[in-house]
Amino acid sequence: MKIAILGAGNMGLSFSKSFLKYELIRRQDLHLIIRNPSKISKLSEEFPGSKISTFEEIKELDADLIIIAVKPQDFQNVAENISFSLKENQMILSIMAGIKIQKIQKLLNHPLVVRAMPNSPTLLGMGITGYTSADGISFSQIINIERLLNSTGRSVYLEDEDLLDGVTALSGSGPAYFYYIIDAMIKAGIEMGIEENLSKLFVKQTMLGAYHLINNSDKNLEELISDVASKGGTTEAALKTFEDSHFKEILKNGILNAEKRAKELNG
Structure with missing residues (x-):
């Protein structure tokens, strides 16, 4: 060919x-x-x-x-x-x-x-x-x-070709969403006094480990979250802040706006 x-x-x-x-x-x-x-x-x-x-x-x-x-x-x-x-x-x-x-x-x-x-x-x-x-x-x-x-x-x-605009928003643009979240986590580490390279190591290895857990566990995402977030603990404090800030809704709306932009590109 x-x-x-x-x-x-x-x-x-x-x-x-x-x-x-x-x-x-x-x-x-x-x-x-x-x-x-x-x-x-x-x-x-x-x-x-x-x-x-x-x-x-x-x-x-x-x-x-x-x-x-x-x-x-x-x-x-x-x-x-x-x-x-x-x-x-x-x-x-x-x-x-x-x-x-x-x-x-x-x-x-x-x-x-x-x-x-x-x-x-x-x-x-x-x-x-x-x-x-x-x-x-x-x-x-x-x-x-x-x-x-x-x-x-x-x-x-x-x-269905129309689904490709959703694929564009979800996986085509998707890597940037993960980079964005990872960048925020690394900067939080630095703010807490952890040296930048060390903060990167902790975050990247955490991401890698979490990916493999998702792939190798029979549990759904809610159960995996629950395994980490014990009652009254540190993870629960972070998740409450995310919920209070409507972080999940913000992320979802961003992805839907990416799909909207994909549709606009066809003119």
Whole structure:
């Protein structure tokens, strides 16, 4: 399979690295297409043997799969200024937030579109991607796409495209929510007199341990919380503050606003 990545930013490059790592494609069959020519030299060192081009240079695109990884706000401009024609059998995989399949089909005048929403842990092969496809795409084509997506972590096929905006808000943006909470915990540690690196160690190891407990326990989240929060203890004091501040509601509303923004990006 020959793959071209239109907009080789962080997510596009993390996909490229995963495909190469698991030998799903050969280096010479990867084509990275970027906007900024000053990045060509660095990318050539990072991806030896692969083709690196700018948008303006592409007059014809020899690829079985074209991954669109530009910012959603830039997509219309990119689509209107593409100087190559898509071939009938070329597949499009969009990893842009918010832009619906119908709009991609219309702007590119091309029916074969799969839309996916990955998240940043794909950089480590530990991401999760929700994806869906346009009508007319065969089962074997979907399986080929899923094989690629699974090299970056896990993937889940969704029948209902509308759910992808929720996936964008939940897992696409999700890592930032955890970083935000972790940052607050580390800063609380520093305020209590714990040295910064030590505070980071305590918080990160706590997060890691909590993750494994969730994965390996038969208990639900309420039971796991109850195990830590003894009556009249320190954890209960913290949780009461969270409840009094409506922290859970604030977090939920933030995620719902992320979904709302994803819907707005389709224009």
